[in-house]
Structure formats: structure tokens, C-alpha cells
Amino acid sequence: KPELTGSDHSKAAASNILHYRRICEDFGSADEPEREREMKMMVVLLAKMMAVMVLMLASTISAKEQLSAKECEDLGFTGLALCSDCHSLSEYVKDQELVSDCLKCCADDSEDSMSKVTYSGAILEVCMRKLVFYPEIVGFIEEEKEKFPSVKVQYIFNSPPKLIMLDESGEHKESIRIDNWKREHLLQYMREKVKPTAAS
Numbered sequence: 001k002p003e004l005t006g007s008d009h010s011k012a013a014a015s016n017i018l019h020y021r022r023i024c025e026d027f028g029s030a031d032e033p034e035r036e037r038e039m040k041m042m043v044v045l046l047a048k049m050m051a052v053m054v055l056m057l058a059s060t061i062s063a064k065e066q067l068s069a070k071e072c073e074d075l076g077f078t079g080l081a082l083c084s085d086c087h088s089l090s091e092y093v094k095d096q097e098l099v100s101d102c103l104k105c106c107a108d109d110s111e112d113s114m115s116k117v118t119y120s121g122a123i124l125e126v127c128m129r130k131l132v133f134y135p136e137i138v139g140f141i142e143e144e145k146e147k148f149p150s151v152k153v154q155y156i157f158n159s160p161p162k163l164i165m166l167d168e169s170g171e172h173k174e175s176i177r178i179d180n181w182k183r184e185h186l187l188q189y190m191r192e193k194v195k196p197t198a199a200s
Contacts, residue, residue, distance in 0.1 A: 121150035
């Protein structure tokens with residue numbers, strides 16, 4: 001079998017280049033309308049694929065992304081908070097990140113149970129040294145808390161401000177961060193969620 005020389009390789013390469021150039025020229029000139037149709041179809045197909053991928057990604061993110069119990073506790077959400085309470089929270093506090101965290105730590109509830117869960121009492125937990133940064137919470141403690149005898153204030157070093165909702169046995173059932181709550185929001189939430197007592 002004769003061995004190919006460098007000149008033979010060069011000729012073969014040149015021949016291939018001419019061949020591919022003719023194909024490209026044919027595709028780019030004689031079939032221009034067909035090429036445009038194919039390009040449009042490719043664009044439409046890619047757009048559909050992107051739309052499907054976006055929908056899949058969105059459904060994955062929104063499909064009840066759950067955090068671990070430890071992560072929820074670190075964020076200030078513990079117990080089996082109902083997701084309807086998170087939606088109620090969004091009405092009180094315009095903080096989408098906080099509401100998003102709440103939704104990652106809540107339990108699904110039915111329409112019938114929405115806004116019907118109440119508690120026997122609550123603990124407003126906060127670090128005394130940080131109270132200066134939360135004038136709304138200070139206002140609630142000084143002027144509104146006495147309206148709710150079953151609500152106690154607990155000062156814990158370095159604790160972020162939060163509400164710990166209690167059942168009839170005094171057990172912790174739910175914990176909610178209240179960093180950005182206004183005094184009127186705290187007042188409204190207490191009226192809706194804390195069972196009235198004889199003293200109130």
C-alpha cells in the first residue's frame with residue numbers, strides 16, 4: 001500500500017475544505033427561504049425548551065421547599081406553624097424573605113383551618129440589650145402587653161425578638177420572628193391568636 005506524502009495530505013485537506021464550502025454556499029444561497037424557516041423553527045423550539053425548563057425550575061423551587069428543624073429554629077420558626085399563618089404574616093410584615101422562610105418551615109393546612117388556630121398564651125422573647133433597636137416592640141411591651149395577661153416577656157441574651165406561642169400545657173407550639181413588626185401588627189396578631197382570658 002503506497003504511503004501518502006505531505007503533499008497528498010495537503011491536497012486532501014484542500015479538497016475537503018472546498019467540499020464543505022460548496023455545502024455552506026448551497027445552504028446559504030439556493031435554500032435561503034428554507035434556511036430561514038429552519039432557523040425560525042429552531043428559535044421557537046429553543047424558546048419552548050427554555051419555557052419548560054423555567055417552569056420545571058419554578059415548580060421545583062415552589063414545591064414546598066422544606067428546611068431542616070435546626071435551620072428553621074435558627075431562623076426563629078419552630079413547631080408546626082400553619083402555612084396560612086405565614087400568609088397572615090405577610091399582611092403584617094412586608095418582608096418577603098421572612099415570609100419565604102416561614103413557608104419553608106410550615107405545615108400545610110386546609111381552607112377550613114385557616115386563621116382558626118389559637119393559643120393559650122405566648123412568650124415575647126428578646127435580648128434586653130438589643131431593645132433599643134426595636135422601638136415598636138418596646139412600645140408594645142410598655143403600652144399594650146398588659147391587655148394580654150397570658151403573654152409574658154422573657155429576656156434572653158443575644159436572642160432575636162420572637163413570639164413563642166404556647167398551648168394549654170404551656171408547651172412551645174410555634175415560634176415567629178418579629179424583628180420588623182409594627183406595634184399595631186403585634187396587637188392585631190395577639191388579638192387573633194391568643195385566647196382571651198377572664199382578666200382581659
